[in-house]
Amino acid sequence: MLPAPTPRTRRALLYAAVVWLVGIQAYFYVDLLIERWDQVSSVLSRLGDLFG
Amino acid sequence: MEQLINLVVVGAMLVAGSGLGLLLLNSLRLEGAGRPQQVLLASGLGLGLIGYVPFVLGLSGGLNTPALLATLLVAVAVGLAGWYGFVRLGELAWPRDIAQGFGGRLTGWLRALGPAGWVLGGFITLMGLLNLLAAMAPVIGIDELIYRVRLPELYLERGEFFYLPTLEVHQQPQQVQMLQMWTMGLGSDSGTQIVQWAMGLLLVAAVVDLARRFVPITVALAAGAAFYGVSDVVVLSARAVPDLANGLFLFMAFAAFVNWMDAENDWWLVVVGILAGLFAAGSRLPGAYGAIGLAALAILYAWRRSGGGPVRAVSAGVIVGVVALAMVVPWFAKAWALTGNPLWPFFDGVFGARDFNDSAIAYMAADQQRDVGPWHSLSWIVASPWDLVFDPKKFRSGVMGPFILAAIPLLAVVRVDRRIWYMAAGVVTTGALWYWTFVRLRSFIPVVALMLVIAAYLIWILWRSDQLPDWAKKGLGGLMAVSMTLWMLFALGTVARFHTDSIVATITAQDEREFLTERLPGDDTGFEWYPDYIALNETLPAGSSLLIWDTRSYYLDFATERHYLLARKDPFPEGMKDPQYVRARVEELGSDYVVLWPEVRYVTEYPPGMWVEDSLHELCGNEWPVIYLSDKMKVCEVVPQF
Numbered sequence: 001m002l003p004a005p006t007p008r009t010r011r012a013l014l015y016a017a018v019v020w021l022v023g024i025q026a027y028f029y030v031d032l033l034i035e036r037w038d039q040v041s042s043v044l045s046r047l048g049d050l051f052g
Numbered sequence: 053m054e055q056l057i058n059l060v061v062v063g064a065m066l067v068a069g070s071g072l073g074l075l076l077l078n079s080l081r082l083e084g085a086g087r088p089q090q091v092l093l094a095s096g097l098g099l100g101l102i103g104y105v106p107f108v109l110g111l112s113g114g115l116n117t118p119a120l121l122a123t124l125l126v127a128v129a130v131g132l133a134g135w136y137g138f139v140r141l142g143e144l145a146w147p148r149d150i151a152q153g154f155g156g157r158l159t160g161w162l163r164a165l166g167p168a169g170w171v172l173g174g175f176i177t178l179m180g181l182l183n184l185l186a187a188m189a190p191v192i193g194i195d196e197l198i199y200r201v202r203l204p205e206l207y208l209e210r211g212e213f214f215y216l217p218t219l220e221v222h223q224q225p226q227q228v229q230m231l232q233m234w235t236m237g238l239g240s241d242s243g244t245q246i247v248q249w250a251m252g253l254l255l256v257a258a259v260v261d262l263a264r265r266f267v268p269i270t271v272a273l274a275a276g277a278a279f280y281g282v283s284d285v286v287v288l289s290a291r292a293v294p295d296l297a298n299g300l301f302l303f304m305a306f307a308a309f310v311n312w313m314d315a316e317n318d319w320w321l322v323v324v325g326i327l328a329g330l331f332a333a334g335s336r337l338p339g340a341y342g343a344i345g346l347a348a349l350a351i352l353y354a355w356r357r358s359g360g361g362p363v364r365a366v367s368a369g370v371i372v373g374v375v376a377l378a379m380v381v382p383w384f385a386k387a388w389a390l391t392g393n394p395l396w397p398f399f400d401g402v403f404g405a406r407d408f409n410d411s412a413i414a415y416m417a418a419d420q421q422r423d424v425g426p427w428h429s430l431s432w433i434v435a436s437p438w439d440l441v442f443d444p445k446k447f448r449s450g451v452m453g454p455f456i457l458a459a460i461p462l463l464a465v466v467r468v469d470r471r472i473w474y475m476a477a478g479v480v481t482t483g484a485l486w487y488w489t490f491v492r493l494r495s496f497i498p499v500v501a502l503m504l505v506i507a508a509y510l511i512w513i514l515w516r517s518d519q520l521p522d523w524a525k526k527g528l529g530g531l532m533a534v535s536m537t538l539w540m541l542f543a544l545g546t547v548a549r550f551h552t553d554s555i556v557a558t559i560t561a562q563d564e565r566e567f568l569t570e571r572l573p574g575d576d577t578g579f580e581w582y583p584d585y586i587a588l589n590e591t592l593p594a595g596s597s598l599l600i601w602d603t604r605s606y607y608l609d610f611a612t613e614r615h616y617l618l619a620r621k622d623p624f625p626e627g628m629k630d631p632q633y634v635r636a637r638v639e640e641l642g643s644d645y646v647v648l649w650p651e652v653r654y655v656t657e658y659p660p661g662m663w664v665e666d667s668l669h670e671l672c673g674n675e676w677p678v679i680y681l682s683d684k685m686k687v688c689e690v691v692p693q694f
Binding site: 010011013014016017018020021022024025027028029031032039040042043046047050 | 441442451453454455457458459461462464465466511514517519520524528531535538542545548549552556
C-alpha cells in the first residue's frame with residue numbers, strides 16, 4: 001500500500017494533471033492542423049465551390 | 053415519396069421497438085434512472101429484439117414485403133400498447149408535470165439551459181439534420197456494397213436466407229441488418245442509412261442522459277456533442293453499417309449495469325446480458341468482447357461490493373454471459389444449418405469449413421495474425437492510448453478527439469464517484485478484449501461514448517475542485533470552451549468532407565446515376581466500376597452468372613461469385629496454375645462471364661488466388677472472347693470447352 005500523498009504532493013499532482021489536460025488539447029489541434037492541412041484545404045475549397 | 057416512406061417505416065420501427073422495450077421493462081418491474089433513460093433502455097432492448105422477426109422470416113422462407121408489412125404493423129400495435137402504459141404510469145406518478153403541459157416544460161427547460169446549452173444543443177441538432185440529409189442519399193459505403201446492404205437485398209430477392217460461399221462474413225451474426233430489412237422491404241435501400249442515423253441520435257441522447265446523472269446538463273450536452281463529433285460517428289451516421297445501432301445496445305448495457313450497481317436487483321443483469329448479447333449479435337464474431345467484459349465486471353463488482361462471496365460473484369457473471377450467449381445462439385444455429393459449422397469458417401478443426409481447403413484456412417488464419425500481430429507487441433500496447441488519438445490511421449480508424457486522453461490522469465488526482473470507478477473498470481475489461489481481437493475504433497464506439505461520459509465527469513469535478521484557485525478555474529473553463537468550439541468545427545468539417553455530395557444530392561434530388569458516377573470513385577470509397585456495371589446491366593442477358601474480381605456487387609443486377617472462391621475451395625490448389633484446369637472449374641461453377649481489370653491486379657496474396665487471376669487473364673482473350681472492354685474493366689464470355 002502506498003502512503004497517502006501529502007496536501008502539497010496532491011496539489012502538485014493536480015497542477016500536473018491540469019497541464020496535461022490543457023497541453024494535450026492544444027497539441028491535438030496544432031497536430032491536426034499540420035497533419036491534415038490538405039484535407040482541411042480540400043474541404044474549404046469544396047465548400048467554396050459549393051457556395052461561391 | 054420514397055424518402056417519406058423510409059422515414060415513416062423508421063418512425064414505426066422506433067415506436068414498435070421502444071414500446072416493446074417499455075413493456076419488457078415494465079414486466080420485469082425495472083425502472084431506469086428517470087423517464088428519459090427508461091425510454092432509451094427500452095429502445096435499445098426493443099429495437100434489438102424486434103430484429104429477430106425478419107430473422108425468423110428469413111429462416112422460414114417468408115421474407116417478403118407483405119410479411120414484413122404485417123409483422124411491422126403488429127409490432128407497432130404492441131409498441132403503442134407499451135407506450136400507452138408508460139404514459140398512463142407517468143400521469144399517475146407526475147400529475148403536476150402533465151398538468152403544466154409539454155410546451156411549458158420545454159420552455160422552462162430551454163430557459164434553464166442557458167447560452168452554452170443552446171449552442172451545444174444547436175450543434176447536435178444541426179449535425180443531426182445534416183446527417184439525415186446525407187443518409188437520404190443512395191448507398192455508397194464499401195462494406196454496404198459488399199454485404200451490409202447487398203446480402204439483405206439478395207435475401208429479400210430469394211425470400212429466405214441461403215448459403216452464399218463467396219463471402220466469408222455472410223454467416224456471421226447480422227442482427228442490425230435484420231432491422232434494416234423493414235426499410236429495404238417497405239421503402240428503399242437508403243432507408244438502411246436512416247436507421248443508422250436514428251440509432252446514432254439515440255446513442256447521443258443516451259450519452260447525454262447517462263452523463264446527466266453525474267454532471268450538470270450543460271456538461272452532459274458537451275459530452276454528447278463531443279461524441280457526435282467523433283469522425284467515425286459522423287461518417288457512420290449516414291451509412292448503413294451497424295456500428296451505431298450496436299453502439300446503442302452496448303452503451304445501454306453499461307447504463308443498465310450502473311442501475312444494477314444502484315439497485316442490486318439482478319433483473320438488471322438480465323437486461324445487461326440481453327443488450328450485450330444484441331451487441332454481439334450485431335457485430336459479427338468479435339462483438340463478444342462486450343458481453344465477456346461486462347460479465348467480468350459483474351464478477352468484479354459482486355465480489356468487492358455485494359458481500360456474497362465467490363458464488364455470488366460468479367453467478368452475477370454467469371447471468372450476463374448466459375443471457376448474452378442466448379441472444380447469439382440463433383445466429384450460430386443458422387450458420388450451423390447452412391454450413392455445418394456454427395462459427396463458419398472459423399474453428400474448422402472442430403466443425404469443418406465448407407468450401408475452404410486446408411491451405412486457404414491456413415492462409416486466412418495467418419492473414420488475421422498479420423493484421424493484428426503488431427497490435428499485440430508491447431510497444432503498440434503501451435502507445436495505444438496515444439496512437440488512437442494522434443495516429444488513428446494505424447488502426448484504420450477516424451479521429452476520436454483529445455478529451456479522453458487529456459482526462460485520464462484526473463482519475464488519479466480527483467475524488468471520484470464509486471460508480472465512475474466501476475465504469476472505468478468496464479472500459480478496461482471490455483477495452484482489453486477489444487484491443488486483443490479487433491482494433492478498429494468503430495467497433496469500440498460504445499466504449500468511446502462511455503469514456504467521454506467519464507472524461508466529462510472528471511473535467512467537471514476538477515473545474516469545481518476547491519483546490520484550484522479562481523484564476524485557474526476561469527482559465528480552465530475558457531480553454532475547455534475553446535477546445536469544444538474547435539472540436540465542433542472539426543466535426544462540421546468532417547460532415548463537409550464525407551457527406552457534402554450526399555447532402556447536395558438529397559436537397560437537389562440529383563439523378564442517382566449521376567450522383568453515384570461522381571461519388572463512388574471518391575478517395576474514401578475508391579470504387580471505379582459503377583459506370584461499367586451500368587453498361588453490363590444494360591447489355592448482358594438477364595439471369596447471367598458472373599465470376600468477378602471485386603466483391604462490391606450491389607449495383608450489379610446479376611448473381612456473382614468471386615474468382616478467389618475457385619482457389620479457396622479447390623482440393624487441388626496447385627491446379628490453379630493451369631489455365632485449362634481453371635477453365636474446367638469455371639464451367640463447373642456455372643459462370644457465364646468473367647469480370648476482371650484489364651490488367652492483373654491481385655485481389656489476394658494467397659498464392660492459389662494469384663494463380664487463378666493469372667490463369668483467367670490467360671484464358672480471357674485467348675480461349676474466351678472479350679465482349680466488353682473499358683479502361684477499367686474487361687469482360688469475357690465463358691465458352692464451354694466441349
